[in-house]
Amino acid sequence: MAEYNINDIEKKWQDYWKKNQVYKVTTDPSRPKFYVLDMFPYPSGAGLHVGHPLGYIASDIVARFKRLKGFNVLHPMGFDAFGLPAEQYAIDTGQHPAITTAQNIEKYKEQLNNLGFSYDWDREVQTCDPSYYKWTQWIFMQLFNSWYDKKTGKALAIESLIEILNQQGNAGLSAACDDDTPEISAEEWKAFSDEEKAAFLLKYRLTYPADSMVNWCPALGTVLANDEVKDGFSERGGHPVERKKMKQWMMRITAYADRLLENLEKLNWSEALKEMQRNWIGKSYGCELDFKVVGKDITLTAFTTRSDTIYGVTYVVLAPEHELIETLTTPDQKEAVDAYVSAAKNRSERERMADVKTVSGVFTGSFVVNPFNNEEVPLWIADYVLAGYGTGVVMAVPSSDDRDFRFARHFDLPVRCVIEGTEEMADPTEKKHGKMINSGILNGMESTDAITAANNYAAEKGIGKPKVNYRMRDAVFSRQRYWGEPVPVHFKNGIPHLIDEKDLPLELPPVDEYKPTETGEPPLARAKDWKYKGDFDYEHTTMPGWAGSSWYFLRYMDATNDREFVSSDAVKYWNEVDLYIGGTEHATGHLLYSRFWNMFLYDRGFIFHEEPFRRLVNQGMIQGRSNMVYKLKDQNKFVSEGLKDDYEVIELRADVNMVDHDILDIEAFKKWRPEYSDAEFVLEGGKYKCGVVVEKMSKSKYNTINPDDMVSKYGADTLRMYEMFLGPIEMSKPWNTAGIDGVAKFLRRFWMLFFDDKGKYRVNDENPAAEELKVLHKTIKKVQDDIEQLSFNTCVSEFMICLNQLTQLKCYKKAILQELVVVLSPFAPHLCEELWHHLGNADSVVNAAYPVFNPQYVQEASFEYPIMINGKLRAKISFAVDAPQDAMKETVLGNEIVQKWLDGKAPKNIIVVPNKIINVVV
RNA sequence: GCCCGGAUGGUGGAACUGGUAGACACGCAGGACUUAAAAUCCUGUGGCCGUUGAGGCCGUGCGGGUUCAAGUCCCGCUCCGGGUACCA
Numbered sequence A: 001m002a003e004y005n006i007n008d009i010e011k012k013w014q015d016y017w018k019k020n021q022v023y024k025v026t027t028d029p030s031r032p033k034f035y036v037l038d039m040f041p042y043p044s045g046a047g048l049h050v051g052h053p054l055g056y057i058a059s060d061i062v063a064r065f066k067r068l069k070g071f072n073v074l075h076p077m078g079f080d081a082f083g084l085p086a087e088q089y090a091i092d093t094g095q096h097p098a099i100t101t102a103q104n105i106e107k108y109k110e111q112l113n114n115l116g117f118s119y120d121w122d123r124e125v126q127t128c129d130p131s132y133y134k135w136t137q138w139i140f141m142q143l144f145n146s147w148y149d150k151k152t153g154k155a156l157a158i159e160s161l162i163e164i165l166n167q168q169g170n171a172g173l174s175a176a177c178d179d180d181t182p183e184i185s186a187e188e189w190k191a192f193s194d195e196e197k198a199a200f201l202l203k204y205r206l207t208y209p210a211d212s213m214v215n216w217c218p219a220l221g222t223v224l225a226n227d228e229v230k231d232g233f234s235e236r237g238g239h240p241v242e243r244k245k246m247k248q249w250m251m252r253i254t255a256y257a258d259r260l261l262e263n264l265e266k267l268n269w270s271e272a273l274k275e276m277q278r279n280w281i282g283k284s285y286g287c288e289l290d291f292k293v294v295g296k297d298i299t300l301t302a303f304t305t306r307s308d309t310i311y312g313v314t315y316v317v318l319a320p321e322h323e324l325i326e327t328l329t330t331p332d333q334k335e336a337v338d339a340y341v342s343a344a345k346n347r348s349e350r351e352r353m354a355d356v357k358t359v360s361g362v363f364t365g366s367f368v369v370n371p372f373n374n375e376e377v378p379l380w381i382a383d384y385v386l387a388g389y390g391t392g393v394v395m396a397v398p399s400s401d402d403r404d405f406r407f408a409r410h411f412d413l414p415v416r417c418v419i420e421g422t423e424e425m426a427d428p429t430e431k432k433h434g435k436m437i438n439s440g441i442l443n444g445m446e447s448t449d450a451i452t453a454a455n456n457y458a459a460e461k462g463i464g465k466p467k468v469n470y471r472m473r474d475a476v477f478s479r480q481r482y483w484g485e486p487v488p489v490h491f492k493n494g495i496p497h498l499i500d501e502k503d504l505p506l507e508l509p510p511v512d513e514y515k516p517t518e519t520g521e522p523p524l525a526r527a528k529d530w531k532y533k534g535d536f537d538y539e540h541t542t543m544p545g546w547a548g549s550s551w552y553f554l555r556y557m558d559a560t561n562d563r564e565f566v567s568s569d570a571v572k573y574w575n576e577v578d579l580y581i582g583g584t585e586h587a588t589g590h591l592l593y594s595r596f597w598n599m600f601l602y603d604r605g606f607i608f609h610e611e612p613f614r615r616l617v618n619q620g621m622i623q624g625r626s627n628m629v630y631k632l633k634d635q636n637k638f639v640s641e642g643l644k645d646d647y648e649v650i651e652l653r654a655d656v657n658m659v660d661h662d663i664l665d666i667e668a669f670k671k672w673r674p675e676y677s678d679a680e681f682v683l684e685g686g687k688y689k690c691g692v693v694v695e696k697m698s699k700s701k702y703n704t705i706n707p708d709d710m711v712s713k714y715g716a717d718t719l720r721m722y723e724m725f726l727g728p729i730e731m732s733k734p735w736n737t738a739g740i741d742g743v744a745k746f747l748r749r750f751w752m753l754f755f756d757d758k759g760k761y762r763v764n765d766e767n768p769a770a771e772e773l774k775v776l777h778k779t780i781k782k783v784q785d786d787i788e789q790l791s792f793n794t795c796v797s798e799f800m801i802c803l804n805q806l807t808q809l810k811c812y813k814k815a816i817l818q819e820l821v822v823v824l825s826p827f828a829p830h831l832c833e834e835l836w837h838h839l840g841n842a843d844s845v846v847n848a849a850y851p852v853f854n855p856q857y858v859q860e861a862s863f864e865y866p867i868m869i870n871g872k873l874r875a876k877i878s879f880a881v882d883a884p885q886d887a888m889k890e891t892v893l894g895n896e897i898v899q900k901w902l903d904g905k906a907p908k909n910i911i912v913v914p915n916k917i918i919n920v921v922v
Numbered sequence B: 001g002c003c004c005g006g007a008u009g010g011u012g013g014a015a016c017u018g019g020u021a022g023a024c025a026c027g028c029a030g031g032a033c034u035u036a037a038a039a040u041c042c043u044g045u046g047g048c049c050g051u052u053g054a055g056g057c058c059g060u061g062c063g064g065g066u067u068c069a070a071g072u073c074c075c076g077c078u079c080c081g082g083g084u085a086c087c088a
Helices: A006-019 A053-068 A084-093 A097-114 A130-144 A158-168 A186-191 A194-201 A253-266 A271-281 A307-312 A331-346 A349-354 A402-410 A447-461 A545-549 A552-558 A568-574 A590-603 A641-646 A666-672 A707-714 A716-725 A737-752 A770-788 A792-808 A814-824 A829-838 A885-894 A896-902
Strands: A033-038 A072-074 A146-149 A154-157 A207-217 A222-224 A242-251 A284-293 A299-304 A315-318 A362-369 A376-381 A393-396 A464-469 A489-492 A495-498 A579-582 A616-618 A622-632 A637-639 A649-654 A680-682 A691-695 A862-869 A872-880 A909-913 A917-921
Touching: A006 A707, A006 A716, A006 A829, A033 A053, A033 A568, A053 A072, A053 A579, A053 A716, A053 A770, A084 A097, A097 A707, A130 A146, A130 A207, A130 A545, A130 A552, A130 A590, A146 A158, A154 A158, A154 A590, A158 A186, A158 A194, A194 A495, A222 A242, A253 A271, A253 A590, A271 A590, A284 A307, A284 A393, A284 A447, A299 A307, A299 A315, A299 A393, A299 A464, A307 A447, A331 A362, A331 A376, A393 A402, A447 A464, A545 A590, A552 A568, A552 A590, A622 A641, A637 A641, A707 A716, A707 A737, A716 A737, A716 A792, A716 A829, A737 A792, A737 A829, A770 A792, A770 A814, A792 A814, A814 A829, A862 A896, A872 A885, A872 A896, A885 A896, A885 A909, A885 A917, A896 A917
Parallel strands: A033 A072, A033 A579, A315 A376, A579 A616, A637 A680, A862 A917
Antiparallel strands: A146 A154, A207 A222, A207 A242, A284 A299, A284 A362, A284 A464, A315 A393, A362 A376, A489 A495, A622 A637, A622 A649, A622 A691, A862 A872, A909 A917
16 A cells, blocks of 8 residues: 655655765766756745745756766755845844854755755855855965966966066066056066065955945945945845945956956857846947147046047046046136035935936036147036046047037037038937048048047057957955955055965954944954954955855865865866856856856866856746735725726735635635734625736745745645746746646656555556557657756656556556656656655665667657648648658649649649648649 | 847647647636545637538737748837946
8 A cells, every 4th residue: 555645755755865875976087977056045034935946946857867867966055154134133133143044054954955956965065164264265365366467368376476577577567457557677676675565566466455436335334346236225135325435355357357258158158148247347449549638737548439439529528536637627617616526426326326317517627639630628527427437538529429419418518520411410429320521530431440540540649549448347355244254364564464374264253243343343343352463453354245156166076175175186077067057146246256266266277177157047036926905995895806996995915825726715814914804805706816916026025935835735846846847947937826736636646657546556567568668758858858958847748748648548567667757756856766666676766877768669650741721721641751752742632621622723832841741832 | 228038828838940839737617426525537628700520710919021831030110027227
């Protein structure tokens, strides 16, 4: 007697897998490797909802499938454990964030294990664990000890730079460095004091402290990276963010801008994602042009991508933050300029973004000279010019640029058209390319040619030079927070030095409170007697969340190594991630920083692959499906959805967990809130029907579905298959529990192939019939092809078709079922493990081999051709697959139905597509 | 504004490089079993007209086009989702 008791079976096998270490992975060069990775989660207090596991289920299916196919599969899981929520909780309650984090991680692991994932937990990483962040700090130290040589196109040890400086200074050097790096000779370098040398080297190091404009979030008490700010608000918490100048550790990611951009070509990522990274890097080819200030010994350099329009310049604009504003302002304009500049500075980033349409600016009183025609044009200040992009100076061409045009109209500045055909247009910026006019030496050229000509001319005359510009800036690496990796740096006379490698990890010190100090210092400044060697101040900021997540995929390869961050052997074997599944929200953060660090470690010879993630798939979001109820305006009375238009109603959300197929469980609803306990209901057909709204899944919308509830009700196998059955993995879709019955029914009926309704085992050893083998092998083929394409929903359909046919054939043959169990096991591992053992196997199904597809079994002798008349299906006729076309045509024309449609006429043409279709053209 | 996706029955979705549109499932309707319900099983299910195993017409967001043949390719739109934004 055997019963399909889901919860018992699933528990039993989860315990078995754990006890027998079925998912333990070792480095084994004798076998081909496959690395399947999920973006590791931040363990929040809320636990998982049903949307989170979508990607995990998909990757687990791939991992299990590849294993059956003979690959040595690395499929690890860990936790991105430093983060704001735990710290915020610590500030509120005084509890150390490590405690909350550990609790949350336990909960997550339990939830993940309930779903039957095949992780090797021995390789788990937690970014907040000192044994892990020791190596995050170590990587930071390598970055500090490196510079980027543009000649060889890679990062090198800082010692090689020192050697060059000793020999020749930095004259012949092509390196990524600060913009303000002066040119020095070897003699000057040698004459530097040690401190001066150290300060100078900071201009080249790949991580360095700098005074920079940062996104300061007062509510969180920290700075945020550009990708952590959305529309002027912090991504976590939604607090306002403002601009502030602070000393920050920076990462010289701009050194890698070109390689990060170019390598995208080689990656098997979605075009959308690559495009996001391209836009973020924002490479543009242009030209820097020099504008001399009239009457002053000052030259302003403007960056432009449209040097062809230089004759259309009617004014030049500075960013309000430009440092020369004071000297460039004439006395009579001083008052106006001061007022404008201070107003612009005090405007928060948010405000500035909010009214993009408002035109504002002020005249400096100065004029500058157009280097091409020596014309004097006015110099303005306006906040549409960003200090952080290009040079902070824009040559304005109102006839070709929308913003310049709006500005010129507002302040009544002249507009000069330089493109043929724009002279008479109300808005000449609508035509951006064409033949140049009013443009001196450029007249008559097409704009694209004129750009090259103008650039060459500028270079020849020494009035400018071609320049490649990037939108991406160096990444801010400091956070004024407690719950992050300490930076392994101490200060001597204000100059940062690394601590000794043997002193790693530099552990987080205890503090009395997790808040900033009264003087605004970060929380680490509270740590008592926290000094390096008892003497030197440590860095008080901590690393950002993306530090630990930028290399965790390497650590999994060798997670417990305490001598290296990863051994060469391990990284040579596992190298890049073959399949990475995660959300699109990390497009410009994690996925860019990880590529940067990976590339750096590759340059320095620590690892041997340049890109970390060969193939990447973004799983879609599972949206919430909220159920609405309609309350009468002044009464405690609810009307059913179909009747709501007849009343004046207020739309309210009901918890989806008390709604089934959009029918409200009225008793549960009454108990939900005391104020509803005596509510009345207007029903339709005896039922209360709820409305439906698709929106984000969130607790406040009462539309979250907890996977634990689903697992206890339907089982993990059902949940796994249902999430896959919902649709293509990369598409967003609302969660609707209604459809889950179909999958639950499938698994129960699959069980019924093995056990009759009395629970009696009915599998026999009979030889399979041709028809049964055909069904089996069709499924073997379809499922393996679709898994490779990550088309999991069609796999589930195929299983259902297969089951329907086997049920019809009353096939209870071991030869068929045993192979099918293996094919199904990546999707429903618990059920299949149970059945696998019933079939008499002692080992785990995980260690089975995927059946080999045999095309002979699925070959057909004949094909039933759809016969079309003028493209419309009219009849069907079977022919042997290798039937000669002439004979087929003859038969078709002789067919009664075809005759009827021909109506005595001769056909114009007959198209026969072998084993596809026959079309008769009349 | 710009850049990516997407639009197929009441619903989720199938349809490989153009070749039988609606697989599979949910829901719904009818039936069987049952004292009853649940569960299970069977049948039907794009729309319209007509029939009761005739058949026909229309149908993949909208309007054109290419083709023997278009959900699929081309041109022009509409709407929805995501990203991004004074980037010179």
